[in-house]
Amino acid sequence: MTSPTDLRVAVIGAGPAGIYASDLLAKQGVNIDLFEQMPAPFGLIRYGVAPDHPRIKGIIASLHRVLDTPTIRLLGNIHIGEDITIAQLHEYYDAVLLATGAVADRDLDIPGENLNGSYGAADFVGFYDGNPRFHRTWNLTATHIAIIGVGNVALDISRILAKTANELHTTEIPDNVYQTLKTNQATHIHIFGRRGPAQAKFTPLELKELDHSPSINVVVDPEDIDYDEASIAARRASKSQDLVCQTLEQYAMR
Incomplete structure (x- = not known):
């Protein structure tokens, strides 16, 4: 043997x-x-x-x-x-x-995903993390950004776009990314989810961190705070999910 x-x-x-x-x-x-x-x-x-x-x-x-x-x-x-x-x-x-992981974005197979100005999250994450396989510059002239998905990657991208380049300069951000982010013109970033607060995949800490920057104002429409029976059950079943809902409710109340 x-x-x-x-x-x-x-x-x-x-x-x-x-x-x-x-x-x-x-x-x-x-x-x-x-x-x-x-x-x-x-x-x-x-x-x-x-x-x-x-x-x-x-x-x-x-x-x-x-x-x-x-x-x-x-x-x-x-x-x-x-x-x-x-x-x-x-x-x-x-x-x-x-153990190769997911290297690229999966196609969603939805109308318009290949239009100009539509990108996969992996492309932008690869850029700001200095991955040598991705572009070293990015066109950041858009003022209004739509981010589809309610997970931590959506929060990361939103935070990078909403913060000033100088806020990020104290991190290990590559210099080419810092120089590119100085040209960032984004003023409004909208995060879209297909379901409600109880199904969002943010972690509570990441969601709260979004509000820690003086350059970011988090806005949640009170009409989006809606819970059906399945959502109520999801909150009761998970302390983490309940904290996410509470944080979103606090943003909505502002």
């Missing part, structure tokens, strides 16, 4: 999922080669978290400790399917684990 110390596993993707999976395997004595197509690891934590959220980016410290494990080897700048294939990896490893 093969012991764990004789096993070699290729993990594809050095984001949080790939690194934590490698950590679990390494603790069982498995030898790991961690393949990453970018020059640096950490995936979503490095390239998907807004620069003014250092608390979340602090997770990188724990990911660093995992990569210091002697039985884990990081191999960057390798494109699976181009530099090496899955079939070739199977020749040298006992198993291949895919």
Whole structure:
């Protein structure tokens, strides 16, 4: 019988999922080669978290400790399917684990999504996080912005567009992003959700943070605060969801 110390596993993707999976395997004595197509690891934590959220980016410290494990080897700048294939990896490893994540936006298949001025969130997040695969500049001449979706990414994008460039200059925001944001002309940012407050996917802390900037005035129409039986049940079932509803109600009362 093969012991764990004789096993070699290729993990594809050095984001949080790939690194934590490698950590679990390494603790069982498995030898790991961690393949990453970018020059640096950490995936979503490095390239998907807004620069003014250092608390979340602090997770990188724990990911660093995992990569210091002697039985884990990081191999960057390798494109699976181009530099090496899955079939070739199977020749040298006992198993291949895919942890590549969602690299691009999913098409919504709705009328107008391909019109000029319509973008996927991943494109803009990639820009302001300095992801080298995305454009280094952005056209920010629009004054009225519509953001479709009621999750934390929608809040991140709204906050980046609503804050001044100088507010963000104290963060780790790349200089090219700072220079571009200085040209930002957005004055009104509208967030659209298909359902009500009880179904919004914001986290309470993120929603409250939106109101912490002196340059942001959060407006919620009181008519949008409406709860059917399913919404009331959702609030009762989740303390977090109830806090989101309470925060939206407070904004509406203003």
